Amino acid sequence: xxxxxxxxxxxxxxxxxxxxxxxxxxxxxxxxxxxxxxxxxxxxxxxxxxxxxxxxxxxxxxxxxxxxxxxxxxxxxxxxxxxxxxxxxxxxxxxxxxxxxxxxxxxxxxxxxxxxxxxxxxxxxxxxxxxxxxxxxxxxxxxxxxxxxxxxxxxxxxxxxxxxxxxxxxxxxxxxxxxxxxxxxxxxxxxxxxxxxxxxxxxxxxxxxxxxxxxx
Amino acid sequence: xxxxxxxxxxxxxxxxxxxxxxxxxxxxxxxxxxxxxxxxxxxxxxxxxxxxxxxxxxxxxxxxxxxxxxxxxxxxxxxxxxxxxxxxxxxxxxxxxxxxxxxxxxxxxxxxxxxxxxxxxxxxxxxxxxxxxxxxxxxxxxxxxxxxxxxxxxxxxxxxxxxxxxxxxxxxxxxxxxxxxxxxxxxxxxxxxxxxxxxxxxxxxxxxxxxxxxxxxxxxxxxxxxxxxxxxxxxxxxxxxxxxxxx
Numbered sequence: 001x002x003x004x005x006x007x008x009x010x011x012x013x014x015x016x017x018x019x020x021x022x023x024x025x026x027x028x029x030x031x032x033x034x035x036x037x038x039x040x041x042x043x044x045x046x047x048x049x050x051x052x053x054x055x056x057x058x059x060x061x062x063x064x065x066x067x068x069x070x071x072x073x074x075x076x077x078x079x080x081x082x083x084x085x086x087x088x089x090x091x092x093x094x095x096x097x098x099x100x101x102x103x104x105x106x107x108x109x110x111x112x113x114x115x116x117x118x119x120x121x122x123x124x125x126x127x128x129x130x131x132x133x134x135x136x137x138x139x140x141x142x143x144x145x146x147x148x149x150x151x152x153x154x155x156x157x158x159x160x161x162x163x164x165x166x167x168x169x170x171x172x173x174x175x176x177x178x179x180x181x182x183x184x185x186x187x188x189x190x191x192x193x194x195x196x197x198x199x200x201x202x203x204x205x206x207x208x209x210x211x212x213x214x215x216x
Numbered sequence: 217x218x219x220x221x222x223x224x225x226x227x228x229x230x231x232x233x234x235x236x237x238x239x240x241x242x243x244x245x246x247x248x249x250x251x252x253x254x255x256x257x258x259x260x261x262x263x264x265x266x267x268x269x270x271x272x273x274x275x276x277x278x279x280x281x282x283x284x285x286x287x288x289x290x291x292x293x294x295x296x297x298x299x300x301x302x303x304x305x306x307x308x309x310x311x312x313x314x315x316x317x318x319x320x321x322x323x324x325x326x327x328x329x330x331x332x333x334x335x336x337x338x339x340x341x342x343x344x345x346x347x348x349x350x351x352x353x354x355x356x357x358x359x360x361x362x363x364x365x366x367x368x369x370x371x372x373x374x375x376x377x378x379x380x381x382x383x384x385x386x387x388x389x390x391x392x393x394x395x396x397x398x399x400x401x402x403x404x405x406x407x408x409x410x411x412x413x414x415x416x417x418x419x420x421x422x423x424x425x426x427x428x429x430x431x432x433x434x435x436x437x438x439x440x441x442x443x444x445x446x447x448x449x450x451x452x453x454x455x456x457x458x459x460x461x462x463x
Contacts, residue, residue, distance in 0.1 A: 042291040045287065045288075045291055046284065046288070049284055049287065053280060053283070053284075054275070057272060057275060058271070058272045061273070062270055062272065067272070067273045070272065071275065071279065071283055074283060075283045075286055075287055078287050079286075079287055079290055082287070082290070082291055124270060125270075125271050125272065125273055126266075126269045126270060126271055127269045127270075127271040130265065130268060130269035131269050133265060134262055134265045134266060134269070137258065137261045137265060138258045138261075138262055139258070140255070140258060143258075143262055151266060154266070155266055155267070158263075170267060173267065174267055174268055174269075174270050180232070195232055195234075199228050201267060202228065202231070202260060202263045202264055202267065203228075205263035206256075206259045206260050206263040209259050209262060209263055209266075210259050213259075
C-alpha cells in the first residue's frame with residue numbers, strides 16, 4: 001500500500017515510504033486496452049498514449065534534457081511498447097512496464113549519443129508550485145533569493161556529473177509517484193542502489209548549493 | 217567532527233523516510249544543538265526539493281499531433297498490426313510437408329494404431345493458428361497414447377529368441393514367422409519399435425504387418441495365425457504377451 005507520510009517536524013518534506021506491489025490505479029483499464037490492441041484493435045493505443053504520453057515524456061526529458069529528443073523518445077517508447085505488447089505480463093502494471101521501456105530507451109539514447117557536453121542543461125525547468133515550498137525550508141537569505149534561472153544552473157551543474165543510470169533513477173524519483181522499491185524494479189537494480197544513487201545526486205546538488213551560498 | 221559525519225548519513229536517510237524512531241530523535245536532538253548540521257540539513261532538504269521540482273518544458277496538443285501520427289501510422293502498417301495483434305499466421309504447410317510430419321510421428325510411435333489413423337486420412341491442417349495448435353496438441357497426445365499402448369499392451373523391444381535364422385538376427389528386436397494374408401508362404405517379421413523399413417515390421421495387439429519402402433503397410437496376419445516356423449530350423453518361440461506392463 002502506498003503511504004504518504006508528513007513528518008511532523010519537517011512539514012514540507014513529503015516522504016514516500018517503501019511500497020508493496022499494489023497495482024497502480026487504472027491498471028485494470030489499461031489491461032482492457034492492451035487486450036483490445038492484442039485483438040487487433042490498435043485504435044485502443046490512442047487511449048494509452050493520451051493517458052501516459054506526458055509522464056513518459058517527463059521521464060525521458062529528465063534523462064536527456066532536450067525537449068526534441070524527449071519527444072522523439074516518447075514516440076519511440078510507444079512504438080516499442082506496441083511491438084512488444086505480446087510480452088507484457090498482464091499481472092503487472094502497464095505504466096511501470098512503459099516506464100521501464102522509457103528508462104532503457106533514454107539510457108540507450110545517451111550512450112549512443114555520448115554523455116557529457118553533448119547533453120544540454122539549458123532547458124532545466126521547474127514545477128513552480130514545488131519551488132514555492134523550497135523557500136520556506138530555509139532561513140538562508142541567499143537561498144531564499146535564488147532565482148529560477150540560478151536554481152536551474154545549480155541543478156544542471158549537479159546533474160551534469162551523473163551517469164545515465166544515476167540520471168534515470170533521479171528522473172523516476174522526480175516523478176514523485178514511485179516508491180524506491182518500484183524505482184528499483186523499473187531499473188532492475190536493488191533498492192539500496194536506488195538510495196545510493198539518490199544520495200549521490202543530492203550530495204552533488206548540496207555541494208553546488210553550498211558553494212554558491214558561501215560565495216555570496 | 218565524527219558525530220557530524222555520522223549525522224550526514226542520518227540526514228540522507230531522513231529524507232528517504234528510512235529512520236526509526238530512535239534514530240529520528242537522535243538526529244533531532246543533534247540538530248537542535250549543532251548549527252553546522254542544521255545548516256547542512258537545510259542544504260540537503262533544499263537540494264532534495266529542487267531535484268523533485270525539476271520538470272520538463274510543456275508540450276502543446278499541436279506538438280503531440282505529429283508524435284501520435286507516426287505511432288498511428290506504424291500501428292496501421294501491416295507489420296505493426298500483425299505484431300500488435302498477435303495475428304501472425306504461420307506459413308502455409310503443404311500436404312507433402314504434413315506427410316513428412318506424420319512420418320516423423322510414426323517413426324516415434326511405431327505403427328500400432330495404424331488401423332485407426334492412416335496417413336491417407338490426415339487432412340492438411342487448417343491454416344488458422346488455433347487449428348494449427350489444436351492439431352499439434354492432438355498429434356502430441358496421439359504420440360503419448362501410442363507409446364503407452366505399445367509399452368503396456370505390446371511390450372517394448374524384446375530379447376531375440378535363440379533359435380532364429382541369421383537374416384532375422386541381423387535385424388533388431390524379436391521375430392515371428394507368419395504368413396502374408398492370403399498366402400501360404402511363411403515370412404519373417406521383425407518387430408522393432410524404432411525401425412520402419414522393408415526388413416522390419418511392427419506388431420499391434422491383434423494383428424501384424426510389414427511396411428514396405430514406399431510407406432504402404434501390408435497386413436500380414438492376425439496374431440493368432442502366427443506360425444512357429446523358421447523354415448526348417450525349428451520353431452521360433454513366440455515371445456509371450458507382457459502381463460500388465462513393459463518387460
